Amino acid sequence: MRKIGLCVLLLFTIQLLEAQEIPSVYKNLGKDKNGVYMQLPRGKIYANPVNDLFHFQDLNGNPVGTSQGINLDFKFPKLQGTLYYGFINYADGSYPQPVYFREASPIINGKSTIPIAKNLSGKYDMIHWETTGLGVLGYRIVTEKGYLLYDGKLAFSHRKEKFTAEPTLVEGPFVNKLSPSSVVISFTTTQRVTSNILVNDKTYKGKKAALKQEILIDGLQAKKQYNYTLQIGKFKFTYTFETAPLPGSREKFTFAYSSDSRSGMGAGERDMYGTNAYIVKRIAALAKSENAKFVQFTGDLIDGYDNSKERMNLQYSNWKHAVEPYWHHIPFMIGFGNHEAHSYIFDDTIRGFSFLIDHFPFKDASGESLFQDNFALPENGPHSEDGSSYDPNPKKQDFPSYKESVYWYAYDNVAIVVLNSDYNYTPIGVKHLGGNIHGFIMDNQMKWLEKTLQDLDNNENIDHIFISIHTPFFPNGGHVKDDMWYKGNNAWRPVINGQPHELGIIQRRDELLDIIINKTKKTVALLTGDEHNYNMLPITDEMSRYPDNYKGTKLKLNRIFYQINNGAAGAPYYAQEVTPWMNHLQKFSTQNALVLIDVDGSKVFVRVLNPDTLELIEAYPLRE
Ligand SMILES: [Fe+2]
CATH class of the missing domain: 2.60.40.2450 (Beta-1,3-xylanase, CBM31 domain)
Structure with a gap:
């Protein structure tokens, strides 16, 4: 009897511990010895297994030196392909990159070799490793189908006829x-x-x-x-x-804006495992050559939507490597988009679709935490949605962190406020499982935004405020079905612990417009993305912005404002769609684009360039 009692207690404790691992924002989720599952009336669906074929760190090759060169083992037995390699000459120019040698090595069962002594000596030793005994190689892993997987680096030394792999930057x-x-x-x-x-x-x-x-x-x-x-x-x-100028110096400078560089069509570097390395590198090079002091890049850097940390980290690394030569010199300020989602994926094989939610534990296994791991961004945003009116446990951390995905920064007389409209993101299944929807800014972030904008409005060194957010308030091509419009359906909203938020997406959009346009004087424009095109929308009170028969309160706007959408950094394009505000659209282009914002004291001027052809797409003043 006592034994049975103990067993029951133990079982209860185990169930409680397992239940505690499920964040309280969710419903209809559980965890047992088979893993995390979602509960449907007809039964359980377990989260897809991760199925890692490689570990990201192993793509550094676990190098071992020999008398001939370096042997590499990517610990990826299914990998067959080609290894391109070449020296990086750090003394030759400001933006060092590998210069690939004329021959390559095969990759067989995940292993390869770089024959430095045979191939890269004499007239091919452009880094003088034969005299200094030191060198750095770049290498590129290409699969047997010609798919570009990763660009790595490898430092080596050479002494007494032997190569040694060195710790590598x-x-x-x-x-x-x-x-x-x-x-x-x-x-x-x-x-x-x-x-x-x-x-x-x-x-x-x-x-x-x-x-x-x-x-x-x-x-x-x-x-x-x-x-x-x-x-x-x-x-x-x-x-x-x-270094940045003193606040309020009001000197002339340029900054750059773009977003949405997840992999595109066309193969090659346009589809470099998770990112359009070709276009994003062109964007970085153009921004630097235009003397941009920093680049704001707000979301969808990578394909994401993956349940594997290893694959997500590889995708982030490919993005970082694409812009790396330029990021050595100027900051890239990154924002969070829907494709930064690191998800649990539940395949509903009967209905033929998958449910996706933000991965947990939120602290070290969410989309938000992976993003934090990969970037070094300001930490002056709100903490999380804990403490909000819908916090399921006021004494416990129930939500992911906003750290580094919501922040503001200033350069001279300009402030950029970066928001996260894909926080605690449930791509599919919000009504059943809970979480937040694409495009919805939750309450704590709203409060932080209002306070931050008030402070910046009162800051005498700041003249111009830009808000950068992944999702347009007024989508024009590709995301009319969601963003902050959902085809005019205000029913869309987050669901926390089974409770729908009191406000719908259009009401929340209007609250944002009220804070940003009516209550703040210095805000100039939204810098948005998500839609893979460049478009420019002057927003006025006359512009239609509600669905027919809208029952809610309609907001009056007290001045003109601008939405500059530039999701044209290489993700597959979207054409223009029908919207109530489409006649207000100043420009719509499916060319790849970089927005350059020239600030000269009280004046703000915009130039939009194609980073591939360098053609000017359009140019206009925002403040004269
Ligand atoms: Fe997006």
Whole structure:
């Protein structure tokens, strides 16, 4: 009897522990020894297995030196293909990239070799490894079907007729969090190794314990160019950044905006495992050559929507590598989109579709946490939706973090406020499972936005505020079915712990318009994406923006405002659709585009260029 009692107690405790692993924002979810499942009246659907064919870190090749070169093992037995390789000459130009050798090596059962001594010596030794004993190779993994999987790097030394694989700087250094007096340099290495950054004879030390590092470089002068040298083991890498001007200097400068670079059609670098590396690299190069001081890039960097951290990290890495040569010098400020979703996927084989929800535990296995792991962005946003009126457990963390996906920053007299409209995102199944919908800004983020805009309106150094958000308020081509319109259906809203939010998507859109346009004077434009085209919409009170027979309160707008949509960084295009506001649209283009915003004191001017052909798509003043 006592034993039975103990067993019941144990079973209850196990069930309670398992139940606690399911975030309270969700309903109809459970977990047992077979994994996470969703409950339907007809039974359980278990989340799809991850099915990892490789681990992202193993694509660094687990290199082993020999007398002839370096052997690589990607620990990916199903991988057959070709390994292209070549030296990276860091002394030759400001934007180092591999220069591929004329021959390649086969990849057989996930293994390959780089014959440095035989192929890359003599007239092919353009980095002088034969005299210095040091070198860095770039390599490209291409599958047997010609699909581009990954661009890696590999540092080596050569001594006494033997090559040795050295700890490698595999991502970065990247310039982040630019201010008038400081910058944060981030980078990733393949091994835990001593690192430091030298700026103006001052050494800033890294942490040996971490593969991913962020080093604060402070005590700098405003609007000054600095060389910085990152030392990783035996290797040194020197680049240049320029600190921001003092707030309110009101000097002329340019910044760049784009989004939506997930992989496109056309194969090759347009479809480099998760990202359109070709177009996003052209965008980065054009932004730098136009002397943009920073690039805002708001969402859908990668294909995402994946249940594997390994594959998601590979996709993020491919994006970072595509813009890396330019990110050494200027910051890329990244926003969160729907394709940054890292999901549990439940296949409903009977009805022929899949349910998707934000992966958990939210702390270290959500779309939000993966995003945080991959970037070094400002941390001045709201904490989470915990503490809101719909928080299921006020004493417990129930929601993902907003850290690094909601933030603001300033450069001179401009402030950019970056929002996350795909937070706690449930792509399919919100009514049954709960979570948030595409395009809906939840309450805590709204409160933070209103307070931040008030502060910036009262900040005498700020003249112009831009709001960057992945989802347009007024979609025009590709996302008329959702974003902040849902074909005019206000019924769409988040569901938390089984409770639908009190407001629908169109009501929430109007609250945002009220805060941004009516209650704030300095806001200039929304910088949006999601729709894979460039379009420009002047928003006025006269513009139709409600469905027929709309029952809710209609908002009056007290001034003109602009929505600049540039989701044209390489994802597959969408054509223009019919909307109530379509006659207001100033421009619609399916060309790839980079928006360049020229700020000159009180004036703001926009130029839109095709990063591939360099043709001017359009140009216009926003503030004269
Ligand atoms: Fe999107």
